[in-house]
Amino acid sequence: MKNLTLLISMILLFTISCDNKQNGTDHSEDTIAIEQIIIDYDKGWDSKDIDLVLAGYSDDIDWTNAFGDRVQGKDQLRDLLETIFSLDFVMAGENNYQKPDITFPNDEIALARSTNIRTGQKWPDGSEMKDRVNNHLRVFKKVNGKWTCFNHMISQAHDKMGK
Numbered sequence: 145m146k147n148l149t150l151l152i153s154m155i156l157l158f159t160i161s162c163d164n165k166q167n168g169t170d171h172s173e174d175t176i177a178i179e180q181i182i183i184d185y186d187k188g189w190d191s192k193d194i195d196l197v198l199a200g201y202s203d204d205i206d207w208t209n210a211f212g213d214r215v216q217g218k219d220q221l222r223d224l225l226e227t228i229f230s231l232d233f234v235m236a237g238e239n240n241y242q243k244p245d246i247t248f249p250n251d252e253i254a255l256a257r258s259t260n261i262r263t264g265q266k267w268p269d270g271s272e273m274k275d276r277v278n279n280h281l282r283v284f285k286k287v288n289g290k291w292t293c294f295n296h297m298i299s300q301a302h303d304k305m306g307k
Contacts (some may be wrong), residue, residue: 146176149190152196157252159176160170160298161222162183164221167232169251171246171248171254174248174254174286175246177290177291178244178246178254178256178284178291179198179243179244179246180201181200181257181284182244182256182282183251184196184200184268185197185199185200186187186239186241186260189241191280192235193227194222194225194226194229198218198221198225199224200291200292200293201218201221201293201294201296202218202285202292202293202294203217203218203259204216204217204218204294205217205218205221205294205295205296206294206295206296207295207296207297208296208297208298209298210276210278210298210299214238228258232266233267233268234265234266235269236262236264236265236300237259237262237264237265237266237268237273238262238264238302239260239262239293240260240261240262241258241260242258242259242260242261243258244256244257244258244280245257245258249264251286252286253283253284253286254283254284254285254291255281255282255283255284256280256281256282256283256284257279257280257281257282258279258280258282259278259279259280260277260278261275261276261277261278262275262277262278263275263276276297276300277300277301278299278300278301279298279299279300279301280296280298281295281296281297281298281299282295282296282297282299283295283296290307
C-alpha cells in the first residue's frame with residue numbers, strides 16, 4: 145500500500161511539474177508568443193537587423209547590456225545598436241542561444257531568463273575573447289492581448305578566480 149501511495153504521489157507530482165499552468169492559467173500560447181519575440185531578437189542580432197531586434201520591445205524599453213551600458217527608449221537603443229553593429233570585432237563570433245525559461249508571476253507579467261554562449265568574439269585589437277556566457281533577463285507585459293518586453297538586462301558570467 146505504501147508503494148502504491150508513493151507511486152501515485154510521484155505521478156501526481158510529475159504531472160503538476162510538467163503542466164504549463166501557473167496561477168491557474170494555461171500559458172502555453174503566451175509562452176509561444178514570448179519565445180517568438182526572443183527568437184526574432186536573436187535573428188535580428190545575428191543579421192544586424194535593428195528593426196527585428198526592436199520589434200518586441202516597448203517604446204520605453206529599459207535595456208542594459210553585459211558591459212553596463214544602459215539606454216531607455218527605442219530611439220536610444222536604436223542609436224546604441226547602430227554603433228554596436230558597426231563594430232566588426234564586437235560582431236565577430238557565433239551566438240549559441242539556449243531555450244528560455246519563462247515564468248508568469250501573474251497573467252499580465254512574464255519573466256524570461258535565457259543564456260547565450262558567445263564564441264569567437266574579438267577584442268578591439270583583434271585578439272579572440274574567451275567564450276562569453278551572457279545571461280538575459282527580460283520582463284514582459286501583456287498589453288491589449290500582446291506581449292511586449294519593457295525591461296531587458298544582460299549580464300555576463302565570469303570565471304571564478306581562474307577556475
